[in-house]
Amino acid sequence: MHFCPSCSNLLLVENGVGENGETCLVCQTCPYQFPIRRQMISRTILKRKEVDDVLGGEEAWKNVDSIETPCPKCQHQRAYYMQIQLRSLDEPATIFFKCCSTECGHTWKEG
Incomplete structure (x- = not known):
């Protein structure tokens, strides 16, 4: 140009x-x-700019509750979860999960 x-x-x-x-x-x-x-x-x-972690990084997972649900990666039976409203208010919140296993730490979402 x-x-x-x-x-x-x-x-x-x-x-x-x-x-x-x-x-x-x-x-x-x-x-x-x-x-x-x-x-x-x-x-x-x-030069590509660095991508920010939209979930807040490791600090966001410190004080969250856990629930009994299997991890899709390692099949550990417990995972941390948090709900975040990503879309408009008439849509359901998105639930983010993080495996409680210290070796795995896999994250996934539902909704």
């Missing part, structure tokens, strides 16, 4: 608008034109 040096708007590619029918980068709001005389290639590698 290239931007107009006069008004900072995005330049568009148009064929046959230059002095000799050249392909140009053209601004839609001002009369700026930049003739394209050679192939233009540029690449920018973007």
Whole structure:
């Protein structure tokens, strides 16, 4: 993407608008034109930002209740749970589970 040096708007590619029918980068709001005389290639590698834990990390699981339900990963018979309202109020809350087994710690959700 290239931007107009006069008004900072995005330049568009148009064929046959230059002095000799050249392909140009053209601004839609001002009369700026930049003739394209050679192939233009540029690449920018973007850095991905870190994803936040939406459940609050390990601190969120400290004071939650546990219930007797099997873990789908290790079949341990007890899991911590918490309910969070993710959708609108007329929809049921989503229940998140975390296996009580210290070796497993698998998390899953229902609803």
